[in-house]
Amino acid sequence: MSILDHYQRWQQETVDPIVQRFPERKETFTTSSDIPVKGLYTPEDVQGDYEETLGFPGEYPFTRGVQPTMYRSRFWTMRQY
Known part of the structure; x- marks a missing residue:
């Protein structure tokens, strides 16, 4: 299984159920220089x-x-x- 496959599984099985219960505070997170920051x-x-x-x-x-x-x-x- 590739890293991408593991990432997609993690996103679907671990992250998505939590985000449905507890939505993230913002749609996009950025640094103080406005550079987007990924979740992982x-x-x-x-x-x-x-x-x-x-x-x-x-x-x-x-x-x-x-x-x-x-x-x-x-x-x-x-x-x-």
């Missing part, structure tokens, strides 16, 4: 160059955190921007 991201969303689109922790584009070891060596902190 899968490996299908980064099929291109792994290092360019996702990268490793501690390296640009910092999608996996700014510290290479994350919270294992430093406490997690929340910062405002």
Whole structure:
């Protein structure tokens, strides 16, 4: 079964029944820069160059955190921007 098949099954069997009972607050969720945010991201969303689109922790584009070891060596902190 492919990732897409698993995603569709998850959407139909797990997400849809919950959303019917508890609708999402908004039709579309976005970042503070108005970039749409999907409900779930899968490996299908980064099929291109792994290092360019996702990268490793501690390296640009910092999608996996700014510290290479994350919270294992430093406490997690929340910062405002």
